[in-house]
Amino acid sequence: MTYQPVIPFSGFAGWRFLSRTMETQKAAFAASSENQRLDRYFRETIGSIDTAQELVDDRRLLSVALGAFGLDADIDNKYFIRKVLEEGSLDRTALANKLSDKSYLALTKAFGFGDFAIPRTKHSTFADEILNQFESREFEVAVGGVDNDMRMAMSLQRDLPALAARDMSEPAKWYTIIGSPALSRVFQTALNLPPSVGALDVEQQRDIYMTKAQRVYGTSDPAELAAPEKLVALTRDYLLRAQLSNMASVSPQNVALSLLRNTGAQGLSLRL
Known part of the structure; x- marks a missing residue:
């Protein structure tokens, strides 16, 4: 059974409670049997993936890949995602560079199918990198199921400092x-x-x-x-x-x- 976040209050009082209990609740969420099964499968399988086509053909792997970048809604847009991944980020005319939502650019950079001869799926730390992002994002989704305003507040804490640090x-x-x-x-x-x-x-x-x-x-x-x-x-x-x-x-x-x-x-x- 998937862990449901506990948010006893709405508004800023609820945010203060969630902030205090965030790490404990995230750990409980990640430890759920459903998340543990997906975690194991991704770790065991991602290293064998050589192409964008192989990734989009595996729905479980793709769900983690997209979820890590907040792109869960694109799970059935396989052709579009494959194009984003295959064209990479180095060419200014690549699809990911044309899209206003830079989550796609972050996705293709992370996997490296279109940028490198050997994709980043082969790196020893790759599974940890993607799964950490996936678990954080999926916890946000779970929080949104209880209170979507809290999910937006969590997105702000992640995205605004990251944007501030960009040149x-x-x-x-x-x-x-x-x-x-x-x-x-x-x-x-x-x-x-x-x-x-x-x-x-x-x-x-x-x-x-x-x-x-x-x-x-x-x-x-x-x-x-x-x-x-x-x-x-x-x-x-x-x-x-x-x-x-x-x-x-x-x-x-x-x-x-x-x-x-x-x-x-x-x-x-x-x-x-």
């Missing part, structure tokens, strides 16, 4: 945020922007995000927003605003009571 200009980082379904959702909610902003020209979106971030957090630089204190503030604002949105159909009395329980004792506030 890119500030505007380029904002384009990456806008192009990421998870990051754009978190920032849009935390900054109290309407969903309609997503229909604007990408340069207009960038300017709106940067202006609002500067006003709310005192910086428009994603690298500074990934710093510990700013990241906590961004996570808090996202979760509180998401909680308010989720409570839109609930009576005002229950909304107020829930928010008091979740935030009052912690001195939290929402900023406009």
